[in-house]
Amino acid sequence: MSVIKTTGLTKLYGGNPAVSDLNLEVEDGEVYGFLGPNGAGKSTTIDMLMNYTRPSTGTLTVLGRDAQQDGSEIHARTGILPDQFGVYSTLTGREHVSYILDANDAIGDPEAILKRVGLADAVDQRAGGYSKGMEQRLGLAMAIAGEPELLILDEPFSGLDPYGVRLVREVVAAERDRGATVFFSSHVLDQVERVCDRVGLLSDGHLIAEGTPKELRDMAGVRTQLRIETNSNDPPIQVISELADVEDVFYDSGRVVVTCPRTVCYRVLETLDGAGVNIQSFDIEQGTIEDAFVELASDS
Incomplete structure (x- = not known):
C-alpha cells in the first residue's frame, strides 16, 4: 500500500514553483529519505502532505486518505517533527509528550519515550532551559509518542551533535522495525x-532521481575504490578481477586499485594476503549519496 502518494503535485509562490510536478510514492513500512539542498522544496512538500498549505495543482493522499479533506484523521495517525521546531518554555519535557498522547488519545509512558531520545535526566526540567539539541530531541520524542503509523521528520539532524545524529538513526531504525513508515x-x-x-x-522543486542508495550511486556512475600500497612487483591482478562484484582492478607504481562495493574490500585484502602480497597500507574511497546528487543534479 502507498502510505504517501502524490501526482503532479505543484506549489507556486508568486508564480514561481517551489515544488513542480512531483510524482512520489512511499510504500508501507519503508524508510524514505527526501533529500536535497536548502530551498529545494522539501519542507514545502511536507507542508502540503500535512495540509499546512494547499497545492496549486496536483493530488496527494496520505495513509490512503485525501490530505485536504481528511487532515484531522491523518494528523491523529502521523507523528511529525517540523523544521524549526519550537518548545513551550514553561512546560517540562514530560508535559510536552503527555500533551501529544492526550491530543491523539494514545497510550504511552512519557518518561520511557524521553529516555529513548536521550532526555532521561531532563524529564521534569522546563523546556525553556533546554539547549538547541535537547529541543530537537524533545521534538523527536513528541513525534514518536503513541507509536504513529507514519513518521514525518523534517531536517531531524538539525542542531545535533554526533551522538544525537546517531540517536536519530537508531530511533528511525527502531520505528521501521515496529512497522511504521518513515519519511x-x-x-x-x-x-x-x-x-x-x-x-x-530533489533539486529546484523537481524530483531528479529516485531509488536505493546503491541504485543512485550506480545511476550517477559513483564508485567505491580500494587503494592498496604494496612493494610487490607482480600482484595477482587476474585473480582479484575474477572475484564476485569486482568491477575493475589495475596496478600502477606499487599501488593496486580495485573498484568494488565496500562489502567486497575485505575479500580483496584477504586474497592478496593469501597470495603472499605484502600489504603496506590501504584506504577506501567510498562514493556517497552526496557525490551522486552532485552528478545527477549537474546532468539534470
Whole structure:
C-alpha cells in the first residue's frame, strides 16, 4: 500500500514553483529519505502532505486518505517533527509528550519515550532551559509518542551533535522495525544512506532521481575504490578481477586499485594476503549519496 502518494503535485509562490510536478510514492513500512539542498522544496512538500498549505495543482493522499479533506484523521495517525521546531518554555519535557498522547488519545509512558531520545535526566526540567539539541530531541520524542503509523521528520539532524545524529538513526531504525513508515527530509546527505531503504533527490522543486542508495550511486556512475600500497612487483591482478562484484582492478607504481562495493574490500585484502602480497597500507574511497546528487543534479 502507498502510505504517501502524490501526482503532479505543484506549489507556486508568486508564480514561481517551489515544488513542480512531483510524482512520489512511499510504500508501507519503508524508510524514505527526501533529500536535497536548502530551498529545494522539501519542507514545502511536507507542508502540503500535512495540509499546512494547499497545492496549486496536483493530488496527494496520505495513509490512503485525501490530505485536504481528511487532515484531522491523518494528523491523529502521523507523528511529525517540523523544521524549526519550537518548545513551550514553561512546560517540562514530560508535559510536552503527555500533551501529544492526550491530543491523539494514545497510550504511552512519557518518561520511557524521553529516555529513548536521550532526555532521561531532563524529564521534569522546563523546556525553556533546554539547549538547541535537547529541543530537537524533545521534538523527536513528541513525534514518536503513541507509536504513529507514519513518521514525518523534517531536517531531524538539525542542531545535533554526533551522538544525537546517531540517536536519530537508531530511533528511525527502531520505528521501521515496529512497522511504521518513515519519511524524512534532510540536506545532510551523508547520514541518510545509513538508514534509508529508498531515496528521492530533489533539486529546484523537481524530483531528479529516485531509488536505493546503491541504485543512485550506480545511476550517477559513483564508485567505491580500494587503494592498496604494496612493494610487490607482480600482484595477482587476474585473480582479484575474477572475484564476485569486482568491477575493475589495475596496478600502477606499487599501488593496486580495485573498484568494488565496500562489502567486497575485505575479500580483496584477504586474497592478496593469501597470495603472499605484502600489504603496506590501504584506504577506501567510498562514493556517497552526496557525490551522486552532485552528478545527477549537474546532468539534470
